């Protein structure tokens with residue numbers, strides 16, 4: 293698959309802004325394309341100094357403003373994610389495009405949607421250019437299709453991000469099932485956030501998957517972690533320094549944990565990893581206020597229970613598990 297990104301936008305923005313030093317951030321899946329990207333910028337002949345961030349970059353939430361300031365960069369060019377939030381620093385988001393022939397896979401998906409008349413449709417950013425054709429395809433097979441709304445952190449109608457599903461929830465009463473174009477990451481988040489069936493059109497593995505068994509498995513794991521966390525005396529509340537990863541108030545949570553007789557310690561990390569957590573031997577359980585997918589997706593990587601903010605409130609009896617399920621886990 294050829295690497296394709298918003299080249300015209302990049303060139304126009306750089307010619308207009310004429311930055312002296314830029315910090316380039318690349319999504320994990322496109323770090324292999326670093327040389328191509330650098331050459332593209334150098335070929336403009338603007339004399340711009342280019343520094344590439346080697347830090348991990350999992351989402352549009354990870355914009356390296358502190359790094360850019362420390363380096364004296366006057367612009368960040370963030371490749372591979374759509375705009376996630378407003379930032380008090382010059383940033384250009386450059387989206388990438390996966391150009392694939394999706395028709396065979398869409399045809400294959402018709403069996404999975406045969407009992408549904410109304411479909412909710414969402415896509416991960418690499419497939420934005422195909423969404424009108426995909427919508428037309430299903431409409432041509434007698435379906436009524438609604439794109440998820442542009443709400444919260446998403447950049448476009450129908451666009452999906454892994455941590456917030458307001459746009460899907462906004463249409464869930466109108467649809468009988470959701471179709472997600474992309475990979476397992478977004479569809480897994482979606483099935484934890486909405487009550488209707490979620491079907492993944494997995495364009496990378498050429499597969500159609502119903503996400504229900506995964507939903508059941510993860511909800512069991514979450515309930516298990518919440519029960520284990522209730523026994524914890526020393527609790528680490530982990531905040532990440534990434535700008536867009538603020539999912540809950542550490543101060544509020546620390547207060548609630550103290551009221552419940554626990555001993556909270558607020559810990560900051562640039563990125564949560566099992567190795568970093570492992571060294572806090574005396575902490576019995578953690579609440580992470582960074583990307584909620586660390587708790588939900590990486591269950592097997594961590595020995596101690598790790599909860600999201602809302603799961604911690606469930607463990608403390610502030611809200612019920614049923615309430616969380618009703619509103620969606622993510």
Ligand code: SF4
Pocket residue numbers: 350351352353354376453454455456536537582583584585
């Ligand atoms: S917080 Fe997590 S899911 Fe949301 S954009 Fe960032 S990495 Fe993706």
